[in-house]
Amino acid sequence: MSGEPIQPPVPPETAPPAPPQRDPFWSYSDLALFLGLTFPILLMSWGVVRGAMALFHLPNTSSAAEALSEQFVFYVLLFLALRMIFLVEYDRPLWRSLAWLPVRLPILTIVMLGILTAVGVVLASYLLRTPDVANPMTEMMREPRSLILMAIFGVTLAPICEELAFRGFLQPLLVRSLGVAPGIALAGAAFGMLHFHEYGNSWRHAVVITLAGVSFGAMRQITNSTKASAIMHSAYNGFLFLALFAQRQDLPHLW
Numbered sequence: 001m002s003g004e005p006i007q008p009p010v011p012p013e014t015a016p017p018a019p020p021q022r023d024p025f026w027s028y029s030d031l032a033l034f035l036g037l038t039f040p041i042l043l044m045s046w047g048v049v050r051g052a053m054a055l056f057h058l059p060n061t062s063s064a065a066e067a068l069s070e071q072f073v074f075y076v077l078l079f080l081a082l083r084m085i086f087l088v089e090y091d092r093p094l095w096r097s098l099a100w101l102p103v104r105l106p107i108l109t110i111v112m113l114g115i116l117t118a119v120g121v122v123l124a125s126y127l128l129r130t131p132d133v134a135n136p137m138t139e140m141m142r143e144p145r146s147l148i149l150m151a152i153f154g155v156t157l158a159p160i161c162e163e164l165a166f167r168g169f170l171q172p173l174l175v176r177s178l179g180v181a182p183g184i185a186l187a188g189a190a191f192g193m194l195h196f197h198e199y200g201n202s203w204r205h206a207v208v209i210t211l212a213g214v215s216f217g218a219m220r221q222i223t224n225s226t227k228a229s230a231i232m233h234s235a236y237n238g239f240l241f242l243a244l245f246a247q248r249q250d251l252p253h254l255w
Helices: 028-055 063-090 107-128 136-140 144-155 157-178 180-194 203-223 226-247
Strands: none
Touching (some): 063 136, 063 144, 063 157, 107 203, 107 226, 144 157, 144 226, 157 203, 157 226, 180 203, 203 226
């Protein structure tokens, strides 16, 4: 044996720990791209619907049917674009990334909370004395069949797409940057401003719709599910449409 000391084995080099994954994984540049695509997609949706009407010689008998068709095409194209952004940049799926996940609360509870939100919005509208102004939304709802079409759209596709956009895509980004309460509030304000022009540029209407958006955002944050906030949003819209139907005298004569 030699008198040289035995050297301890050199431990293998270990890789540095991976940085924590960002949640959500998308960035404000993705939000800017998403917003930048809205106007060209809106024009494309208008062209698709008008082109289909001309190609198939469809009469323009209902402004609501045409507007809802354009809105449907717009939603489809917009979320296809967002899906491509997620796939190309991050190799991530769309629905799960936007938290379209199983609901943790009983469905009936979520529906009741949506109805309570609608009642709260009605009370807030009364306290704020929201004006009864002419606007594109109410004008389209004057004709009974248009009102029914808008009600169907308003409790099905519209809540899903609006929740995926505002509570699935926008709110998590704001919560990551600003914190839970400011993120929910700012996403709700953006939701209210989306409806500003629809209600005759009335700031009071925008305020009460912002309050509804904050309620939907709280549901999204508590359950971590945009499916839950979409169900709540659908119940909210459904209650308001039922209240509107109850005031109409011409609806029983439709059939």
